[in-house]
Amino acid sequence: MTNVLAINQLTYKHNLKTILKDVDLTLETGKIIGLLGENGAGKTTLMRLITGSAKGSGTIAVCGDSVAAHHKSHVSFTEQLRGFKPNTRIDRVANFYRTVYPDFDGQRFEELITFLQIDTSLKLGALSKGMKEKVVIALTLARQAQLYLLDEPFSGIDSMSRKRIISSIIKWKPEDATMVISDHYVSEIAPILDEVVIVKDQGIYAHKPSDAIREEFGIGIEAYYESLYEGGVKHD
Amino acid sequence: MKFDDKIPIYYQIKNYLYHEMMTGALKPGDKLPAVRQLAVDLTVNVNTVQRALGEMITEGILESQRGKGNFVTMNEQRITRLKEQLVMEQLERVYEQLHALNLTDEQIITSLKQYIAQRGQRDDQRVSD
Numbered sequence: 001m002t003n004v005l006a007i008n009q010l011t012y013k014h015n016l017k018t019i020l021k022d023v024d025l026t027l028e029t030g031k032i033i034g035l036l037g038e039n040g041a042g043k044t045t046l047m048r049l050i051t052g053s054a055k056g057s058g059t060i061a062v063c064g065d066s067v068a069a070h071h072k073s074h075v076s077f078t079e080q081l082r083g084f085k086p087n088t089r090i091d092r093v094a095n096f097y098r099t100v101y102p103d104f105d106g107q108r109f110e111e112l113i114t115f116l117q118i119d120t121s122l123k124l125g126a127l128s129k130g131m132k133e134k135v136v137i138a139l140t141l142a143r144q145a146q147l148y149l150l151d152e153p154f155s156g157i158d159s160m161s162r163k164r165i166i167s168s169i170i171k172w173k174p175e176d177a178t179m180v181i182s183d184h185y186v187s188e189i190a191p192i193l194d195e196v197v198i199v200k201d202q203g204i205y206a207h208k209p210s211d212a213i214r215e216e217f218g219i220g221i222e223a224y225y226e227s228l229y230e231g232g233v234k235h236d
Numbered sequence: 237m238k239f240d241d242k243i244p245i246y247y248q249i250k251n252y253l254y255h256e257m258m259t260g261a262l263k264p265g266d267k268l269p270a271v272r273q274l275a276v277d278l279t280v281n282v283n284t285v286q287r288a289l290g291e292m293i294t295e296g297i298l299e300s301q302r303g304k305g306n307f308v309t310m311n312e313q314r315i316t317r318l319k320e321q322l323v324m325e326q327l328e329r330v331y332e333q334l335h336a337l338n339l340t341d342e343q344i345i346t347s348l349k350q351y352i353a354q355r356g357q358r359d360d361q362r363v364s365d
Contacts, residue, residue: 032281163279170275170282191239192281211244211284220241 004029004147004178005050005062012045012056019045020056021202027178029146032169032192034210035182036225037199043182046199047149051077063146073103076145078136078153086125090118090135094142101143109142112172116164130157137165141172148179154188162188190221198228237278245280249288252278254322257297257308257315264315268298268306 003026010023019042027033037043048054052068059066062074084093097104113120116134127135137153150169154162170192173179180197181189190210198206205228213224239248256262268274271289275282289306292298296314298306309315334344 030283032283166279167276170279171272173282175282187241190241191245191279191284194281194283211246211287214242214244218242222241 002029003027003064005060006064007050007061008059010049010056010058010060012042012049012054014045018202020049023058023203025197025204025207027147027180029178030176031178031194032173033178033180034186034189034193034196034221035180035199036184036186036196037182038184038229041199042202043199044151047077047151047180047182050147050149051075073101074145075147075149076101076140076143077149078140078151081124081132081136084124086123088124090120090122090124093124093135094120094139097139097142103144105142105144108144108172109138112138112141112168115168115171130161133157134161134165137168141168144174146177148173148177150179150181152182152184154183154185166192186222186225187220193221196221196225198225200228239280245284246287246291249274249278249280249285250292253288253292254297254318258319258322262308264308264310264312266308267304268308270305 005025005027007023007025010020010025011018012020023046035043035046045054049056050060050062050071052071055068060068060071062071065071065074081093084096094106094109097109098106116138118131118134118138122131124132124135133153133156137150140148140150153165157165166189169179169181181193183189186196193210195207195209196213197204200206210221213219213221217224219227237252239245253262253268262268268289269277271285272282275285278285289298289300293300293306295318296311297309297318299309300306331344334347339347
């Protein structure tokens with residue numbers, strides 16, 4: 001199996017504070033990976049480093065390419081659409097994506113919009129949190145990328161929408177693409193994860209296949225994740 | 237489908253499909269849904285479905301036809317053996333738990349008979365309610 005992502009000795013500091021230190025991480029193609037960790041552990045930072053939006057020391061190769069400027073063409077990241085004005089209609093945003101990303105597939109986008117029950121004539125400012133998250137997911141999955149990074153796609157979303165988003169992930173993830181989903185609430189996505197990567201103490205604390213965790217320890221992913229924090233202080 | 241997060245998912249998928257075969261929802265010679273469709277239906281990962289089906293193909297319960305899909309075996313012997321195996325697994329669990337309660341083999345048989353008789357009555361009542 002080939003690797004879609006290879007991170008070597010990555011260190012990232014922000015305002016003299018070390019966020020990530022000497023991170024090594026290799027991800028194979030065709031997997032769904034849960035990126036778990038507390039708020040502030042560095043999950044979003046790690047994703048931004050992978051896309052090339054943030055810069056640290058060390059190397060990050062996406063599909064064997066370690067030039068950061070090229071990463072955005074291989075990686076589809078759940079951008080939070082902050083660059084758009086609230087009165088922008090969803091179909092306008094989609095047009096923008098079509099122009100910027102050559103791998104944006106209009107047909108896929110249409111299917112996703114229908115499946116996720118989104119009305120594209122709505123303006124961004126009129127969307128509820130859950131609806132906006134669905135738009136972000138549709139835009140992200142409509143690209144034919146090798147690596148998808150979904151940054152907490154389920155936060156503040158009702159359970160019906162959550163189920164739809166999970167189904168859309170299973171349905172639309174290209175077979176040989178890898179998807180990283182960050183979250184601090186594990187139980188709902190646990191059945192769809194091939195592997196879990198846990199970010200803790202400024203690094204990758206654990207990286208294991210989910211069924212291996214269940215087989216080795218006889219516990220669930222959530223229990224395993226929580227066990228790593230036992231004795232420590234929990235923030236939520 | 238609801239999964240128990242403590243048990244490997246591929247194992248639970250296998251058990252689910254075995255169950256479908258035992259109840260007749262999946263009959264000998266039936267074609268299974270496509271891997272991705274199964275993954276969507278069960279809300280699990282495509283790779284995990286593939287692993288479960290791969291093991292069932294090795295066991296001979298499923299037969300893979302290149303380009304056509306996966307089919308439940310027509311070999312009745314294999315299905316009979318699978319049923320025996322599933323029954324034995326359940327019995328093993330009950331037997332071990334009752335043994336752990338210090339019951340002798342004789343007592344286990346007596347209790348089981350008693351239970352079945354009582355259960356039969358109870359279920360009959362429920363039907364007539």
